[in-house]
Every structure is written in C-alpha cells, then in structure tokens.
Amino acid sequence: MNHRSVRSDMGLIVKTTARATIPLIGIFGAYIVSHGHLTPGGGFQGGATIAGAGVLFLIAFGLEEAKKRYDHHAYSALESLGGLVFLGIAMLGLSVAFFYNMLWRKGIAFAGKPGTLLSAGYLPIMNLAVGLKVFAGLISAMMAISMYRRWKE
Amino acid sequence: MNVLPFLIIVPLMGAFSMPLSSLLGEKARSAWAVLVSALTLAVASKVFYDVWSTKQLLVYTLGDTTPLGKGVGFPIRILWEVDLFGALLALIVAFVAFMAIIYSLEYMKHDTGLEKYYTLITVLELGMLGIVITGDLFNFYVFLEIMSIASYALVAFRNDTWEGIEAGIKYMFVGSLASSFILLGIALLYGQYGTLTMSYLAVKIGQNPTFVGKAALGFFIGGLLFKSGAVPVHMWLADAHPAAPSSISAMLSGLVIKVGGIYALTRIAFSIYGTSINIKTVGWIIILFGCATLIVGNAMAVIQTDMKRLFAFSSVGQIGYILLGIGIGLAAYGTKVGDIALAGAVYHIVNHALMKALLFLVAGAVLHQIGTKNLNELSGLAKRMPFTSFAFLIGAAAIIGLPPLNGFASKWLIYESSALFNPFLAAVAVIGTAFCTAAYIRVLFTFFGRPSEVVDNAEEPGKAMMLPMLVLIVAIILMGLFPWQINDKIMLPTVDMLKDQLHYVAAVIGGA
Numbered sequence: 070m071n072h073r074s075v076r077s078d079m080g081l082i083v084k085t086t087a088r089a090t091i092p093l094i095g096i097f098g099a100y101i102v103s104h105g106h107l108t109p110g111g112g113f114q115g116g117a118t119i120a121g122a123g124v125l126f127l128i129a130f131g132l133e134e135a136k137k138r139y140d141h142h143a144y145s146a147l148e149s150l151g152g153l154v155f156l157g158i159a160m161l162g163l164s165v166a167f168f169y170n171m172l173w174r175k176g177i178a179f180a181g182k183p184g185t186l187l188s189a190g191y192l193p194i195m196n197l198a199v200g201l202k203v204f205a206g207l208i209s210a211m212m213a214i215s216m217y218r219r220w221k222e
Numbered sequence: 223m224n225v226l227p228f229l230i231i232v233p234l235m236g237a238f239s240m241p242l243s244s245l246l247g248e249k250a251r252s253a254w255a256v257l258v259s260a261l262t263l264a265v266a267s268k269v270f271y272d273v274w275s276t277k278q279l280l281v282y283t284l285g286d287t288t289p290l291g292k293g294v295g296f297p298i299r300i301l302w303e304v305d306l307f308g309a310l311l312a313l314i315v316a317f318v319a320f321m322a323i324i325y326s327l328e329y330m331k332h333d334t335g336l337e338k339y340y341t342l343i344t345v346l347e348l349g350m351l352g353i354v355i356t357g358d359l360f361n362f363y364v365f366l367e368i369m370s371i372a373s374y375a376l377v378a379f380r381n382d383t384w385e386g387i388e389a390g391i392k393y394m395f396v397g398s399l400a401s402s403f404i405l406l407g408i409a410l411l412y413g414q415y416g417t418l419t420m421s422y423l424a425v426k427i428g429q430n431p432t433f434v435g436k437a438a439l440g441f442f443i444g445g446l447l448f449k450s451g452a453v454p455v456h457m458w459l460a461d462a463h464p465a466a467p468s469s470i471s472a473m474l475s476g477l478v479i480k481v482g483g484i485y486a487l488t489r490i491a492f493s494i495y496g497t498s499i500n501i502k503t504v505g506w507i508i509i510l511f512g513c514a515t516l517i518v519g520n521a522m523a524v525i526q527t528d529m530k531r532l533f534a535f536s537s538v539g540q541i542g543y544i545l546l547g548i549g550i551g552l553a554a555y556g557t558k559v560g561d562i563a564l565a566g567a568v569y570h571i572v573n574h575a576l577m578k579a580l581l582f583l584v585a586g587a588v589l590h591q592i593g594t595k596n597l598n599e600l601s602g603l604a605k606r607m608p609f610t611s612f613a614f615l616i617g618a619a620a621i622i623g624l625p626p627l628n629g630f631a632s633k634w635l636i637y638e639s640s641a642l643f644n645p646f647l648a649a650v651a652v653i654g655t656a657f658c659t660a661a662y663i664r665v666l667f668t669f670f671g672r673p674s675e676v677v678d679n680a681e682e683p684g685k686a687m688m689l690p691m692l693v694l695i696v697a698i699i700l701m702g703l704f705p706w707q708i709n710d711k712i713m714l715p716t717v718d719m720l721k722d723q724l725h726y727v728a729a730v731i732g733g734a
Contacts, residue, residue, distance in 0.1 A: 145241040145337075152238030160231060167227035168285040 078131030087129035094122040098200075105196035106189040112199025119200070120207035132215050139212050144205045151202030158191045158198065225272075226282045226302060228265045229312060229355060232258060233348040237341050244337035252327050255340040259320040262347065266309075266316035269355075273309040277715060279729040280304040281357070289419070289730055297419045297730055303357030305726065306716040307568060311354040311485055314572055318476050318579045319347040321690035322469040328686035329469055329586055339379060346372040346473060350481040357730065359408050359418045359494075366404065366482055370397045370449075373478055377466040389458075389465035396448060396458040403445030410438040420494050421730040424723055428498040436499060442490050443507065450483020452545060453515040456538045460522070463537065464530035464595075468586020471530060475537040476579040480571050484544050488567075488720065491552055496723040505553025512549050513650045516542025520657035524664070529595040530585045532661055533578065536621065539658055540574045543567075546651060547636045550643050555721070559642045564720065565713040566635025573620070573628045573701065580617040580694040584610055587683045587691070592676060597665060602673025606680040611669045613691045618662035620698050623655060628698050631705030 078084070101108075102115030127135045162169025172178050173190025181187040236258030244251040273280055282302040283289040291298035304312070323343060330339060349369025356362045374397060378390025412418055414434040415426040427435050451459035459479065463471050491504060519538030526532035547567025554560030587610045588603065589595050604611035620627035623634070633655070641648035682688065701708060719725070 142245060146245065149238050149240075149242045153235065153242075156231065156235055156238060162285075163227065165287060166283055166285055167231070170285065 077133060079129050083129050087125050091122045091125055094125065095119055098122065098204075102196055102200035103186070103193065105200075106192040107184065107186070112196040113203050115196070116200040116203025117207060119204045120211070123204075123208045124211060127211065127215060135212065136216070139208070141209070141212075144209045148202050148205035148209065151198045151200075151205065154198035155195055155202070158194050161191065224280075224282060225265050225268050226280055226304065226355065229262070229269060229351050230348065232261050232265060233344050233351065236262075237344040237348060240341040240344065241337050244340075248336075251337060251340060255323050255344070256320075256327070258344060259316070259323045259347065262351070263313075263316040263320045266312045266351070269304065270309040270313040273304055273306050274712065274715070277306070277719065279719070279725065280309075281729050282355075290732075295731070296417065297422050300358045300361050301419065301730065302355045302361075303421065303726070303730065304355045305719040306712075307485070307488070307720045308354040310568070310572065310712065310716055311481060312351055314575045315347060315350045315354065315477050315481060318575055319343070319350075319473060321579060321583075321693060322473050325472075325583055325586070325687055325690040326467075326469045328684050329590055330467060333380070333467075335379075339376075342372045342376050342379075343470070343473070346376065346470075346478070350477055353481050354485060357420050359411065359420055359423065361418075362420075362486065363401075363405060363408055366449075366486070367401060369478060369482055370401060373397075373462075373466075373470075373474055376470045377462045377474070379467055379470070380465075386465045389461040393458050393462040396455070400445040400448030400455075403441045403448065407438040407441035407445065410434050410441065414438070419730065420489070421727040424494050424496060424498075424727050425731070427495060431498045439490070439495055439499065439504070443487065443504075446483050446487040446490075447511060448483075450479045450487070450541055450545070451515075451538050452483075452511045452541060453518045453538065454511075456515070456519065459538060460531060460534050463534035464528060468530070468582050468589060471534075471585070472579040472582035475534060475582060476575040479537065479541060480544070480575065484541070484548065484567075484571060488548055491548075492720050493723055493726045497555065501555050502553050505549045505551070505555070507549075508545055509549030509553060509647065512542050512545030512547075513647065514542070515539070515545055516654035517650060517657070518542075520654045520661065523661035524657055526661075527597050529588065529597055529600070529665065530582070532597070532665065533581050533585060536581075536658060536661060537574075537578055539654055540570070540578070540621065542654060543633065543636050543651065544570050544574070546640060546647065550639055550647070551717075554639075554643055559639050561714070561717050561721075562635055563639035563643065564717045565709060566632050566639060568716050568720075569632035569635060569709060569713045570629075573632045573698075576694055576697055576701070577617050577620040577629060580613060580691060580698065581621070583687070583691050583694070584614045584617060587613075587687055590687070591683055592680050594676065597668050599674060599676045600668055601671040601677070603669045603677050603680065605673050606677050607682050609682055609688060610691070613695055614669060615666065616695050616698055618666060620702070622659050622662055626699070626702050628701035628705070630702065631709060635709070 098115045098118035101110040101118055102112055105111030159168045162171035170190040173180055179187050179190050179193055243254040284300045286299055289297035289299045289301045330336060346369060349365050349372060352365030353362060356365060374390055374394040377393050378386045380386045414432055415423055417423055448455045463475050466474060516539050519535050519542055523532050523535035526535060544567045547563045551560045551564030585595060620629040623629045637648055637651055640651055
C-alpha cells in the first residue's frame, strides 16, 4: 500500500499567480464573447477561454476546492439556458424565416452603425448564449473527467 | 404557415430543455421526452403529407425570404430543400425514434444519467431529420456530425462494461475517418465551384464536370459507404450496433446507417451529379459494393451466437440489397428497370427501418428480461415469452421476405429489376436471401426449441416495451397487406422526384 498523501492542489507560487490571472482570463474571455461579431473569435472561443480560467482554478487549487464551488445542477441548467436562448433568438423572426435577423432588419435592438458594439442584431445575443453554453459545458466536462476517472494514482 | 422549421426546432428545443425538465423529476423528464418526440412525429407527418399531396419540392431559406443573393442570380444562403424521398425518411425517422423513446422508458429505467440519454437520443433524431431536409452541402455535413457524435456517445452509454466503450471508440475512429472523407469531398467541390448549395452545384457540375469534381464524388462514395456499413468497411457496425442499448441499436441499424449513408449517397449521386458524369460507371461501382455487402453480411449473420450481433450483420446484408437497388437505379438511369430498382431500394429502406427496429426491440426485451443475448442459452424462450417470440417471428419473416409482410414487396422489386438488368445480380441477391433465411431460422429454432433452465423464470416485459413492438408489428403487417398500392402511391412518385434533377435545381434558382 502506498500511504503517500495525494495533494491535489499546487504550491503557493502557483496559487498566487492563479489568483491574479483567473480574473484577467475571465475578462479576456468575456471580451472575446462580446466582440464576437466584430473581431475574430466569438461565443465558442470566448466560452472556451473563460472555461480555461476554470481549468486553471482546478489545477492550481485542486479538485476538493473546485468541487465546493461546482454545482452540477446549476451548470446543467446554465448550459440548457444557453442553448434555449440561442434557439429562441433564432425563432424571433420566424414570421419571415427561421434565423431571420429581425432585430437588425427592423431596427428593434442592437441596430447601431455596423462596426460598433451594439450592432448586428441577434449576433451578439447568440454569441453570449453560445459563450454561456460552451463555458458551462466545458466546465462540466472537465469536472466529470477529474471526478470520475477510473485509474488511481 | 410553413411547418418545416419546426422539424428542427422541436427536437432541438427538446434536447436543450431535457436537463431542465429532469430537474423537475424523473416523471417530468420521461413525459417531456415522449411529448417532444410525438410532436416531432406530428410535424414530420405534416411535412410528408404536404410534399406528398402536392408533389412539389419544399424549399425553405434560412434567414431570408429568398435563397438568391441581392442582385445576383445564384443562391448564397443556407437552404433546406425537401423532396418526397427526404420527407418519407423524415417520417420514418420520427416514427422509429418515437417508438425507441417509448421503449426506453422501461428499458433504460435502471440506468443512471438518463437526462443525457434522452438529450442524446433527441439530438440523434435531430441530426437525421436535418440530413434529410437540407439542401446545402455544408449544412449536411454539420447535421451528419451532430448525428454521428450523438451515436458515438450513445454506443458507449453503458460504460459499466468495456464492450460499449471499446465499440464506441472504434466507431468514433472509423466514423471520424469517414466524416473527414466527406468533408474533403465538400472542400474539393467548394474549391472548384465556389458554392455549397446542392442545386447550384448541380448546375455548375453540369456546365463543367472537372476531374476535381469527380474525385470529390469518389471521396463522397468512400465516406458514405463507411457510414452505411458496406462490406469492406463494415467491421465497426458489427461492434457498435450490438454494444449500444437496444433502443439505440434499433435507431442505429434502422435509421442512422440509411440516413447518414444511403440517403446521402443517393442525394449526392442523383441531385448533385445526376447525368453530368458517367452515371453507369458510378452505378456499377455501387452495385459491386452492394453485391459484396449482401453476401458477406448475410453469410456472417449465419455463424453468430450473439443475437444482437446477428441482427447487426443482417443489417449489413440488408444494406447490400438497398445498395444493389440504388446501383441499378443509377446504372439503368432513365429506364423502367432503373425506376423499379430505385423504388425497391427506397421501399426497402422504409421496410428495413421498421423490421430491424422491431428485431432489436425484441433482442432488448430478451436481454432485459433474461440478461443474456447468447443464442446458445436462450432455447425454448417461446413458452415463457410468447408475445416477444411472436414479434420476433413477424420481424424475421418480414426481413426474409415472406409474402404477407412488408419485406416481400421491396425485395421482390429488387429481385425483379436485378433479373431484368443482369441475371447474375439476381442470383447473387437470392443467394444472400438464402443465407439470411438460414440465420433467422436458426434463431427461430432456438426460440421454439426445448426450454433451458435460463429461461425458466422469464417473464414478458412491461407495457412500455410491448407497446412499441406491437405498433411496429401492426405497421409491418399493414404495409404487407397493401404492397403495390404503397408502391404506386408513394415509392414511384418518390423515385420520379428523386430523378428529376432539373426540377430540384429549378425550385431553388427559379429559372433565373
């Protein structure tokens, strides 16, 4: 039997660095999501970047610490919400066609000058929805992989 | 109001909200899954009825009212284009998926993680529905991947044994390879012709059939034969279909290999390429693969001892018949023989979906009640589970092609046309059926033989598992009673629309 105590978290230096960088990664991810219709990137890339902050948290602080902050049902609901918002926005223009950009064509919302943040109609909302879904899904997948692994140390 | 988008919206919404509904409890989730699939079936029936009664292509543009770009004469948007073939398959997909979901209510009751199961099965249905309605090559690829990835996950759903995981990983590797072939084909076509809309590609290829375009067809045929489990590349199917939960096996064998393989192949061959290439050669290539498939698949089925594996090999064999029919339809394009063969192939797709779904549901009932699918241990099952054995009898008789059941008419059309086209092919087809008969007679003897100890305490499954089997039996018998009426009213118009490439193009471009 191996009685070596398994520490799942990392040392002080890593933790301190992680504390400083996790918010920055999150902000950068949020930037990618919200500028999805203007710059390269979008919902998926931004969501994955934000989930990267979660990965860093898991590695730096360990699985025990991550488990305390992870609620499976909440993330599951968030992921569903992301998908449903995307679908709902796509259905907004159903009177004309599925995926019809009603917000932009009719100038209801997000109808600013092209190239500005509040433009492109449903695209920013869809990017937010996709970002939410990807973030929640990747975090859930990562937690599942680290919690239910079959091999032992 | 056009109901076509709801064919995607309903299952998509169902899949996204499945985890939310399971927060309300198990009952709510089951009810939601059944409701969503029932609604999808209703929408699919409506779409089928619309297309069938008007005999008009249904064209739906995503995001705008017309597929054409502003001031240009060619389509720039993603569009869905449904002909009778697509609508028919959408109906069958929705029907079998509905049956599989009802069946799962009881069959999967003892498993965990069921919200994922129902989400995935709805996504699988969604992917297949998307494939049959799309008119855009890349949209097709996206739906193909949705379908494939859901089925990889579902094959490995029961991860308490290594069988499922191994089969899932194998399926994923082979499936990804096949998908990359198809993607490469799409990329070649896009690079060469600069469009992804199927009908506009048909125009472009007709004007200038280049070598790259033909190479793309080669990639499509390769990748789609992989996906449909044709013979040199059928090894994944024999692992993946038995390892999945039986309700999923029913969908994989009954639907996925046809929608993701045969349908796509037919659509690409007829609607995109059509007569702008040497259609006879393409037809013969598919005929050769079909012959190999129906001999090897049925022959391999004879020697299996695992019931579900036997059914999986039998699916390979039946795919052979369908490929043979489609191959003759291509090689004898424009003649009466080709029409008969194609009608037989389309008919057999529908029939085989019903019978193979029934057979896998039977296998699932046996596995659920007795805990084994090894045929050597199941002797004498008929005494304890008469209904299940009767269901098997019907399914087996239908798949062999006995007259009062639905398999007869479709197989007859395929035999007839192959005999008219080339008697050698008919001989091959009959030899395949001989093997198929041998395989199923073996199972039948096992079921009606002397009872063994294993089956002594067996009982019939509950209502939720019997009901789908009963509905499928009724469907098989009903379709068997009116074979030629169905052929004249549904299959021949389907073939006419499928062959009418000009109409397929004109419906989008509108004579511009």
